[in-house]
Amino acid sequence: MALGGGRDCGNLPGVGLLEKLVALGPAASQQQVSQILSTELEHWRKNAKKATVILSGLARHRLPSLARLVLSVMLHSGIESNVFHYSAVITSCEKLGKWELALSLLNKMPQTGVLPDRINYNAVISTCEKGGQWQLALSILNSMPDLRAMPNEISYSAAISACEKSGQWQWALSLLSNMPVIADEINYSAAISACEKAGQWLLALNLLSNMPAVRLMQDAISFSAVISACERVGQWRLAVSLLLRKMPEMKVFPDKISFSAAISACEQGGQWQAVLGLLSKMPEVRTAPNSVSYSAAMSACEKGGKWQLAVHMLCSMHETGLAPNEMNYNAVIIASGKSFSWQLALGLLRDMSQTCFTPDEVSYSAAAASCELAGVWHLTVSLWSSMQAATTISLKLSAVPQVRASESAVWSSTHV
Structure with missing residues (x-):
């Protein structure tokens, strides 16, 4: 019988320890984990590497909460933890951006007699980057020397990327220019991306130009x-x-x-x-070319009044085995609509409906505008009504509460 929300996998014959734990899922309780680990803990006491293997396996399955429970059971059972155990759990947090849990584990390490190393700090900084916590990432980076863990280029790369993703290009450049270690290509690329996202093209170009001077390869x-x-x-x-x-x-x-x-x-x-x-x-x-290349090209043709070329590109995608996406269809519908080719616009709209794509407001608006320009008023009204109906359905679907956390979604998608 299951103990709580997960499955009772403690006594399944022929199932490995990792598989039993993974089968519990992210909603497992500490009691369930204890039951599964009851026969293994003594082995772990003699060989700590066995625990590392399990924790690393849970990290690969993106189950940080479950990995934390395993670590907690170990500590309650008096099994000595080490830096590798914590590294495995923190790494599992990093993959999902679970910065609160990663930071909690980092703070708990000294309390259990384990001194965090540079790898631990780097993983937490990376987790903060993925979670959009740039200020926290900088705070951890600045605290590393005081805690006898000197930052390296990986530490700075994660911190610069955190600034980049949060639009903090000034901080990204400051970190790059004040690095106490030699910057590498990854550091420069992260800083260039930060400038790119902020529209600072001259600064981005200057960084790129400076790379050969500091013996770095442009890529x-x-x-x-x-x-x-x-x-x-x-x-x-x-x-x-x-x-x-x-x-x-x-x-x-x-x-x-x-x-x-x-x-x-x-x-x-x-x-x-x-x-x-x-x-x-x-x-x-x-x-x-990929769908992004074609989409931009079709939009350029649309702006230049070359709707025939846009249609030709859409056909070329089919011929080369590249499936068009919504942006590709919309670009051609807009192009054909501006050229009074309302029949073509409607045909493309129908093609979208027959594929796995659902026409959106852009699709319907462009097709309706085409019919309006051609004076086909009854179709214009029909298209506007269809758009309103589609928008209403979309809004209703988006209002459905997302009760699953990202960790649960990842787990369930691979363990149905």
Whole structure:
């Protein structure tokens, strides 16, 4: 009989210890965990590595709460914990951004006679980064030297990324310039991304340019971030120059992300010819366009009044085995609508409905506007009514309370 919300797996024959624990799920109680571990604890007392294996397994299954319960049972049973045990549990928190639990474990380590090491601190900083806690990440980073755990480039990379994701580009640059250790490519890329997200394209370009001077290799990630920064401020010529001239000059091979960023920059600048040129160059460097590339290209054609080219691109996606997404369909519906091709707009709307995509407000609005321009008023009214009905259903579905935590969703998706 089950003890609480999980399954009673303590006596299942032929099932390993890790599988029994995983079967309990994230809602397991400490009593259930104790029951399963009752015959194993003495083995763990003699060989601490066995506990590390189980805790690491729970981390791989993204079950931090369950891993914490296992650690708690160990401590209550008088089994000495070590830095590897805590590292495994904190790592499981990191994967899901459970920063509160990770910080609690870090603070508890000295109370159990375990001194946190740099790996523990780095994992907690990374957890804070994933949880959007940039100030806490900086606080932990600054406290490390006082606790005899000197930060390294990994520590700073996690802290810079935390600032980047929270839009704190000034702090990201400050950390990079004041690092007591030699910065690496990951540190620079994180700082460049922080500038990119804040629209600071000149600072991003300056960081990229400085990398060779400090003997760091520029790569596709750092270039892509600067190209994206150019896109945000309409610097499409510079974006294309970085992609087609500077990257080959530095022997950096452009990837899909680099091309998509440059194509988006051209699209923002209304340069549909440049977009087509970039699309045609992608196969030359053995890089196939993806849905993002096509979506930007279709939007550029729409802005340039080249609706036939947008339709051709949508057909090309089907021919190359690349499934169009909602953004691709919407871009072509908008393009065809502006050209008075209301029949085509309706056909695309119907195609969307027959696939796994549900037309949204953009889809219906564009198709309705096309019919309105063509004077087909009865279809215009019908489309507006369909859009209102679809919007109402969407709102009702979004109002359904999400009673499961992310950990429960991850567990249930892999243990049905």
